[in-house]
Amino acid sequence: MSSRSFSIFCSQCSGFILTYRKEGSGSLIRIYVKQILEPIFFKQFKNSKLKSEISPLQCSQCKQKLGIPKIHKPGNRPAYEMIKGKFFKKEL
């Protein structure tokens, strides 16, 4: 399956949030923690079993909330449900 990489930025202050490797096509509705390439800070959550263990996805500059932690079934994959309008992306 083909994959593409994106950087995600805050819609409010344009601050860098993360870089993500996306498989397949379609819009960015859910991102899986395992596929976040940068910052490496997120790697600590890649095997989390509870959404309460995963830190909220927010902008480090303006604190806007961009995504909601979730354990996605099937597969129990730690993920963020992205909040529409709170971010923009650029393909790498």
Ligand SMILES: [Zn+2]
């Ligand atoms: Zn921001």
